[in-house]
Amino acid sequence: MPRYNRRVPSSIRVNLLDQRLGHLTVIGFGGRRNGQTMWVCRCDCGNVAEYHAGNLRAGRSSKCVQCQLDALQQTRKNLSHGYSSTSTYRAWTGTRRYGRCKRWEKFESFLADMGKRPKGSRLIRINRKRPYSKSNAVWRTPAETLREDVDRTLQAMLAAGVIDESKSARQRRRLRRMTRQARYQLRLSLNGNHNPQ
Numbered sequence: 001m002p003r004y005n006r007r008v009p010s011s012i013r014v015n016l017l018d019q020r021l022g023h024l025t026v027i028g029f030g031g032r033r034n035g036q037t038m039w040v041c042r043c044d045c046g047n048v049a050e051y052h053a054g055n056l057r058a059g060r061s062s063k064c065v066q067c068q069l070d071a072l073q074q075t076r077k078n079l080s081h082g083y084s085s086t087s088t089y090r091a092w093t094g095t096r097r098y099g100r101c102k103r104w105e106k107f108e109s110f111l112a113d114m115g116k117r118p119k120g121s122r123l124i125r126i127n128r129k130r131p132y133s134k135s136n137a138v139w140r141t142p143a144e145t146l147r148e149d150v151d152r153t154l155q156a157m158l159a160a161g162v163i164d165e166s167k168s169a170r171q172r173r174r175l176r177r178m179t180r181q182a183r184y185q186l187r188l189s190l191n192g193n194h195n196p197q
């Protein structure tokens with residue numbers, strides 16, 4: 001508890017004693033420090049602390065530090081219906097990078113279309129050349145993503161003639177080996193990606 005005096009020296013021109021400033025009530029004179037007049041105030045929550053006269057008069061101090069933090073947290077919570085700190089919200093912010101439909105400029109619309117992020121899943125564009133939208137996005141689990149990426153890689157290899165599914169047993173073995181390698185590589189890259197959306 002900071003020390004204070006109920007008697008205010010006559011040299012103090014603006015007497016704030018017993019005044020209410022926001023959530024703070026001035027309960028005493030706290031002396032002078034570094035040329036500044038200090039007042040001791042009790043916050044509505046009960047916390048008692050010292051405040052600079054200048055900050056009080058300018059309205060910069062209107063509640064204690066604890067109440068300021070609480071208010072800040074409350075503001076964050078209220079943002080976007082309390083979703084601002086959730087993985088669903090982070091997934092939505094991620095859609096800005098690759099472009100998204102106009103409707104999804106609002107988080108609420110995105111949430112209405114896609115629902116909450118299922119645990120462990122990522123938001124994937126079905127067609128990666130097109131922006132995010134309800135018709136071009138889906139929640140995928142890491143396993144599903146992996147399988148899709150492997151399939152895409154194999155399709156690309158087949159298309160490029162790197163492998164030929166229909167031919168010899170030797171080529172089929174090669175195909176299986178490449179699949180295993182592709183899966184392994186993709187698993188590594190997925191594990192290295194600590195950016196759950």
Ligand SMILES: [Zn+2]
Pocket residue numbers: 043044045046047063064065066067068
């Ligand atoms: Zn307080």
